Amino acid sequence: MLRRMLLASRANAQQFRQIRTRYPAALNPALFSTETTASSSDYLKSAQEVKASDEQAKPELPSDAEQSDLISGNMLDVLTAHNPGFKRSQANLRRLKAQVSGNAIPPEERMRAIFGYLLQESRDEVTRLRELGPEKLSTVLQTHRENAHLRRKQHAQTAEDLAALMAQELMINSTGGDKYLQNTEHLLLLLLHMLRSKSQILDIDQIVEVFETCKLIPGTQNRLKGILLSGRLLYSLGKVRMDPFNESFYIDALLYHGYYKDAWQLFESYKDRVNQRWWYEMGMMVTLRSNQLRKYDLLFRQTIDKFGESYVRPKVLKTAIKKKLYMGDFKSANKLTEYFMQIGRDLGFEKAAHHDSSDEVPNFDAEEQANEFLNALENPTYSDVMDIIQAHLFRRNYAYAFKLFAQFLEQADSQNTDVAQLLVRLQMLMINDIETLKKAIQPFLKPNTEREALSKLEASFNFSIENIGLSDARRALDFLLFRNMEALTSQPAMTGLVYKYIVQNWADSETDNSIDPSKKFQGIIKILLINKQEDAALQVLSKLEQSDGSGFYPRVNGHHYSLFADYYLKALMGTKSVLKRERLIDKVHKVVGRMERFSVPFNATITASLIAFYREVPDLEECFKLINSILVENSRSSEVAMNNATPFFEMRLVTSKLYQEIWKTYRLYHSFSADWSLLEPSSYRMGWKSYVLGAKKTLNVKPAVPMSELFRQMVELDNIMPTPKFYSNILITLAKGRDFITMIAVLQYMKTKHAVVLEDALQKYLYVSLERAYVELERKGISSGNSVLGFQSATTLAKEKVKSMIQEGQVLKKLYEDPTNDMVSQISSYIKKADPTGMETLPPLLRSLGLDTSLMKH
Incomplete structure (x- = not known):
């Protein structure tokens, strides 16, 4: 409308x-x-544009x-x-x-x-x-x-x-x-x-x-x-x-x-x-909130060209930095961070974060007044800088994070408060020795300020420990402290859990470090399982199952059960014993049974854990029972939620982690369907064939949602922005499933929406996939023209013919310098050769993803 x-x-x-x-x-x-x-x-x-989902029944709205x-x-x-x-x-x-x-x-x-x-x-x-x-x-x-x-x-x-x-x-x-x-x-x-x-x-x-x-x-x-x-x-x-x-x-x-x-x-x-x-x-x-990074890049450049390079609102830059870091684009994130810091050096950094009050906003009778108000310059704050340093550390952009930390250290006051706040924010008090942090930061300090800055760092570190009251706790719990910066930042959730546990239960001062009771017991169960205390962890789970949430124990939820599924998955991956594997499978069945007995709803976390476990078994039937159910429900609930003006963060059923597990399962499923004749004869090939046949015996449930619709739900319905590594898994899955139409759409989407570049290694993999597809196509042609020729002989002739076609430049000839454009062109050529009408399904798919269909006219 x-x-x-x-x-x-x-x-x-x-x-x-x-x-x-x-x-x-x-x-x-x-x-x-x-x-x-x-x-x-x-x-x-x-929905009117998405033909792929028309066959699904419309959900009943309120x-x-x-x-x-x-x-x-x-x-x-x-x-x-x-x-x-x-x-x-x-x-x-x-x-x-x-x-x-x-x-x-x-x-x-x-x-x-x-x-x-x-x-x-x-x-x-x-x-x-x-x-x-x-x-x-x-x-x-x-x-x-x-x-x-x-x-x-x-x-x-x-x-x-x-x-x-x-x-x-x-x-x-x-x-x-x-x-x-x-x-x-x-x-x-x-x-x-x-x-x-x-x-x-x-x-x-x-x-x-x-x-x-x-x-x-x-x-x-x-x-x-x-x-x-x-x-x-x-x-x-x-x-x-x-x-x-x-x-x-x-x-x-x-x-x-x-x-x-x-x-x-x-x-x-x-x-x-x-x-x-x-x-x-x-x-x-x-553009940033909708994960349209390509549009953001273009609009950012337009903004700079039109209004100059001196200023862009800090909150916009901070959001962009986090998005670029999430996508692993450290070069762009570093450049934006430099720009942010330059604005701070020009305008000055404010101590406190901004707290806007609607009571202070005046009435405006003219556009000029409102424009002046909205265009007013906003100073970056020290809190913004701390957030940015934390983001670089969290995404493991260590060198730049420590460089920024050094700059902050040199600019901060000498009263310990600013640096102390940063140390607490980054949970640096969990490292076992201040010398570890000094060594990480020292290379980025200016020679004339190095001694003063390191002295300030040590004083702030000691001040924070004394202020919170952690001196005795650090000595008593030395075994929990981290020995290097990589260990501290590699698992933020675990670091935060240990930090909150120590501060809440061991600190001398009365510091308000409240933690959600449900998350607290998740941490307890996780620590017990890490220490192989499975029985004790199950006893804690039983207490949660019996609780109505009004007492000491919170209500049980899917997050608690997922910890056991993850624990059993790790054990499953570590054993080849048939008996042990059967016992672990039985334990997971009991976990699911407990959830059903206590009417605990399945959330994205437990669903992802169960899919990962059953894929490792492998039991693809159980995997696709879960996957088909969640994807159909996701489509239904999203339509109902949109009609009831539900906030987006409340209506997303499928998270990025769950989508990754779903794509991994599709990848394994299509690996089972691969044409083994295209592989070189080997003992590995025969072993894989035996493994596949064993897995297929129990496979009565297949994917209900095609990969084109799966991708559309993920990026359009749930606004998930795949990282380059995730995109790689998606494209490999499509290659294994020979879904080249969807592959074109994904390649265009990752380039035009998320500004992801097709890397050389992945490009080579896709070329090999296309080469194999050409071999299969030629083999079928040879076999149809000569029924006497054996299967293996036809395959050998097909390989020789395709190799000759490549050498003569008839197929897989490089046409574009841009790797994505060239890959799209090569796939299009194959589809037109394999099925002249195959490209007809591409424009509707592109439109459903909000892509320009004219891009395919090159």
């Missing part, structure tokens, strides 16, 4: 009315938020009947039960009841009246919460509720009155969500109902009014949900568009809920008109 509206609006510019509203709150705090970098494509809107109370008489009972009891609210409720009394009121009028009531109550709720604060407001609301209950009890005369009183109390007690903003949540529910039912009972001014109100809602989730729903209602009219400043709120809401394509389209369509640095910075955040 939004995409069609935008295209129509550009075609009818004179009919395109622009809505400009005052901008009273929080122009920029959420706009550049990096909390939700993770994301997905708009599955609902792209029906309109579920929202019927909004326009029925029952809604008045709900609103009465949740009336906060203030005089103004009671007057509003009486006015509403007078407006909707009688059966002759049309449903549209009833809904409009309820909307007006909820809008006013929402404003009042937000104002009261801001003025009174949560604690005082809670006391007032409780007093009002008790007084109202007493009054209703006194006026109850009949059994029906008592039943109604009990029903109201049940409504109040069973209500979830934010107790301070009950009517605000009802307003959001009403907006969702209007959007899904395509009701157009509100005029433009009313929708703008609710949009402005939603911008003031405290709490990220409800605020962005309200902005999304009201914005979609506004744009569904097809006649209006907000000004850029208000639209920036809407774009942030789209990103939060996974509508990345719409967010990019809105940014792109206003880019030339706005022509301001802040708008380009927002666009860069759109």
Whole structure:
């Protein structure tokens, strides 16, 4: 709807009315938020383009009947039960009841009246919460509720009155969500109902009014949900568009809920008109949060060319640095970090992190005022630098991390506080000796400042230990400390666990280092299993299974069981004994049985662990039972979630780790289907054939989702950005499965979306795969023309013919310098030779991935 509206609006510019509203709150705090970098494509809107998934049944979305109370008489009972009891609210409720009394009121009028009531109550709720604060407001609301209950009890005369009183109390007690903003949540529910039912009972001014109100809602989730729903209602009219400043709120809401394509389209369509640095910075955040690194690179260069090299907002750069590090692009990450540090040297680094307050943001009556505010320079902070150093260490870019650490050390104050904070942030207190850290940093210090800097480092290290109270703990638990920097940073989760354990349980000072109870017991189980204390770990698991979460032990979840599956997998990989392997398989079956017995839902972590275990057995039937189930459910739940304005981070079922295990399983499956005749005769070949035949005996379940759809779900639906190593595994899997059409799409996607380069080793592997495919093609042709010729003889002739064709430049001749373009060209040539109609399926696949089909016309 939004995409069609935008295209129509550009075609009818004179009919395109622009809505400009005052901008009273929080122009920029959420706009550049990096909390939700993770994301997905708009599955609902792209579903029309995705032919591959058309054969799957459409999931049943929540029906309109579920929202019927909004326009029925029952809604008045709900609103009465949740009336906060203030005089103004009671007057509003009486006015509403007078407006909707009688059966002759049309449903549209009833809904409009309820909307007006909820809008006013929402404003009042937000104002009261801001003025009174949560604690005082809670006391007032409780007093009002008790007084109202007493009054209703006194006026109850009949059994029906008592039943109604009990029903109201049940409504109040069973209500979830934010107790301070009950009517605000009802307003959001009403907006969702209007959007899904395509009701157009509100005029433009009313929708703008609710949009402005939603911008003031405290709490990220409800605020962005309200902005999304009201914005979609506004744009569904097809006649209006907000000004850029208000639209920036809407774009942030789209990103939060996974509508990345719409967010990019809105940014792109206003880019030339706005022509301001802040708008380009927002666009860069759109590309980064949607993992479109190629677009980010282009937009970053455009921003520098248009507005100069002196400044880009630090939060944008910090997000880009983390993304580049994740992809293993250390060269780009280092360059961006240098740029970030240069901005800090020019403007100066601030001590404290920025805490934006909406109360401090003024109203703007003109675009110039808003542009000036949004273009204001923001100083980088020491906290930003610490985050960046931590990111480089976490991604094992050690040399640059220590270089940056040295720069920070030279610039930090001499009071120990800044360096001490960095040491605590990086959990450097877990190294056994300060000399280890000195040796890592010393090569990057300037000769004239080296002695002073190292002295400052040692003083800060000792200060941190004393301040937290770890002196005795470090001596007592010396065996837990790390001997080198690589060991400290190689397993961040384990380092963090050890650090929190020591600080919480051994530190002398009362430091607030709270850790989620569930994660605490994950750590306990993990430590027990590392020390081969399986029985003790199972006893802890039993305690968790018996807990309802209200006492010392938290509720059990899939993360706890996954630790046992991982432990048994490691043992399985370490033994060839049939008896031991059978015992381990039985133990994993018991783990699954325990989960079913205690009704523990399967999450991505336990599913990934089980797939990895069963693949090692190998038991591909069990693997694909899990894989098929999770992929079908992923598609269904995502569509339902998008229709209910669910935040993206809450609706992702399949994580990057789980996708990696799925692709590894597909790879093994297609390895079993390989044509062994193309391999040179060897004892290994015969052993592999025996292994495959054994594995295939139990294989009655096959992949239900083709690899093209698997890739689309991963990158578009769940917005997973594969690393170069992950891309390599995907392409090798496609090569083994001879899915060359999907291979073209993946190659184009990794280049144009994620800016991943096809490395030489992988390129050679794909060329060999194509050569084998040509051999198979020629063998079939030779065999069909000579039925007397034996299979092996036909294969030998085919190999000789293909070798001759390569030497003569008929096939696999290099055409492009760019490795990806050349590989795509070679694959296309093969497909056209093998099946002249095979390329017809490529354009729909490219469109489903948001790729330009014109790229295939070279």
